[in-house]
Amino acid sequence: PTVINYCKWQIYEPGLTFEEKLPFYRQLITLYAGDAKNLAIAYGNLGVEYFVRSDFEQAYKNYYEAYCIVQDNNMPYEAKLKGVLFNLVSSAVSIGQYNKAIAIYNKHKQLFDAQTQMKHNLQRIVAIAYLSVGDYKAAFDCMPNDINERGKNEYYYYRAVYAMGFLLSKDYSMAVRETENAYRALRANPFEGGDYEKLFLAIKHLIKYKLDKKGSKAIITRYLDAEKNIGFHLKELIINSM
Numbered sequence: 001p002t003v004i005n006y007c008k009w010q011i012y013e014p015g016l017t018f019e020e021k022l023p024f025y026r027q028l029i030t031l032y033a034g035d036a037k038n039l040a041i042a043y044g045n046l047g048v049e050y051f052v053r054s055d056f057e058q059a060y061k062n063y064y065e066a067y068c069i070v071q072d073n074n075m076p077y078e079a080k081l082k083g084v085l086f087n088l089v090s091s092a093v094s095i096g097q098y099n100k101a102i103a104i105y106n107k108h109k110q111l112f113d114a115q116t117q118m119k120h121n122l123q124r125i126v127a128i129a130y131l132s133v134g135d136y137k138a139a140f141d142c143m144p145n146d147i148n149e150r151g152k153n154e155y156y157y158y159r160a161v162y163a164m165g166f167l168l169s170k171d172y173s174m175a176v177r178e179t180e181n182a183y184r185a186l187r188a189n190p191f192e193g194g195d196y197e198k199l200f201l202a203i204k205h206l207i208k209y210k211l212d213k214k215g216s217k218a219i220i221t222r223y224l225d226a227e228k229n230i231g232f233h234l235k236e237l238i239i240n241s242m
Contacts, residue, residue, distance in 0.1 A: 008028070025046045051091060059091045064088060066081075067084065070085075086118055089105050092104070101126060120144070126142050127140075136169040143158055157196075157231075157234065160203065160230070163175055196227070196229075199224070206220050206238060
């Protein structure tokens, strides 16, 4: 216990770099070899360290280690382990493991029924995974029917996902309609700072590029780079669609 506490103290020491903390994470994982719950949490915490540094491959590996420990030991998904499960799905989509993300989500999605915001976030991420593998119906089915009742930020995120679903399924008239309606609504009732307007401008230019190949990839990328609050997964979906 003394060594474990020392490792934890070092891990949470704000003056240490991640590289300096990493040996203590590894030592902690070794010390927890016979303690499945704490071992899973340790792997999950290490996954977070990698995720916030955008090292999604390493994040996924550590989240998956935690997930396998939970599954192998038939452990209940308490709050911290639900967080690990959420992060596993998110990181899987981040590295293109779309089918893995979809399978894990579908196996465990009932666990999030009482975790409203986490459930909503997962729906958006998994919808993007479905779009990425070309299952457009499943993507639309994954999204809720009550988007008008969601917060403004969430509402426009879903509108963008719908627009991308129509675009990728080559229903260009619906893609144009969804994008134009959302953009006009944002112009009439904008976010402070213009959030999401640039996102829909990027989608408008992507539709043009898909239709006549005369649209500019540079313009699309520039609009996406200027959009700060839409998240990694949606940006990647648009970039990968060019």
